Amino acid sequence: MMPDFSFENAARAEGARMIVGVDEVGRGPLAGPVTAAAVRLDPARIPEGLNDSKKLTAGRRALLAAQIMAVADVSIAHASVEEIDRLNILAASHLAMCRAIAGLDVAPDLALIDGNLLPRDLPCAGRAIIKGDARSLSIAAASIVAKTCRDAIMVDLAQQHPGYGWHTNMGYGAKAHLLALQNLGVTPHHRRSFKPVHNILYQEKSISD
Template sequence: MSRSPSSRCPPAATAAPEAAEPSAQPRPPVPPRRALAEPAAPPRALPDLSLERACLQPVCGVDEVGRGPWAGPVVAAAVTLDVAAIPEGLDDSKRLTAAKREMLYDALIPRARFGVGIATVAEIDEINILRASFLAMRRALDALGGSPAVALIDGKHLPPDLPCEGRAVIGGDGLALSIAAASVIAKVTRDRMMVALAGEFPGYGWENNMGYGTRAHQDGLARLGVTPHHRRTFRPIHNMLCEAK
């Protein structure tokens, strides 16, 4: 008997196993984006004597305070500094605390030559605040005694009829030490005047607001009315007087 071929099929060739894909490596975490830090602003330079040294000598600085208040005078100062005795920390009066201004004022008075000029509320109402400011500056220069060769004047306008050469310096109280000194003397002088007036006319907060149009000042006007020290040509006071008629 012939043997029949085996009914069993030979085993199929086994395909080579596919190479397993390498497992994906975990990606490192992406660090959060950090905002680029803005470069720090350079420290503001204090006023110095550069402008004074560029002028004929002697030179003085002139500044005024009190253009904006609703009450009280406008006050100006003219100052010639002793460059060997300039108090430390002298700066634009607006950048100083009240205590620092008082300290610098007390240091300046015996060391510097200065004059103070005042234009009254009546003069402000008669000739306007700009001309009254010029009048106060001219009076400060007259009170200084002896004409300086040059007056460095804070602002963009020069008063008329100056007794010497004048140079307008925009932002001068933050640039020239003599103007900074004038700003301190004018500010402290006027603040003391307003504190004294607050004792005579309480209720307006002048000892704190120095005559500016704060809420306390407005409330005082509503309750107590207008005083002789209010500037009648300034719109809030003018409107109140018109409404009272």
């Protein structure tokens, strides 16, 4: 299955004019922010090869992200580790989505959202699309931009905090990352509400007590 423009065309037929695709990346990692992107594609200038970002190589994603940024209205936003720990990861993901939509040059009248839930504070009408990044070109574009941006953040953080392998695992709980947590400890960029990180902090507290 490849994404197409059918959801956007149906919305346009219903009267929507400013239609954006919205997706987030980074719900599962133990470290780093959650990142969302909102993309309004020009139907006459859609880059070829858009697909769910998880189905693309890093090089292909980078190329497509640059093409998307050149021809579309794009906004990227984040929710911080502190917000993830305070709100919970779902609420923080929705916060990042709403921030991305709010950052667009022109306010949309419909947001196509990847997933089965709409953010509570969505600033416009919304439509949730399960596996939307594999079905809607606008959401696929948002997934590519969001992942490319967040990966770059994690590569930068990997240079500041060597040993955790963030340049390859992007903060996910890979074996090397979990081992580094045990040996090197918890950084300010780790999500303390996530069980592997919480458990290590609890162990440290128990030992110190």
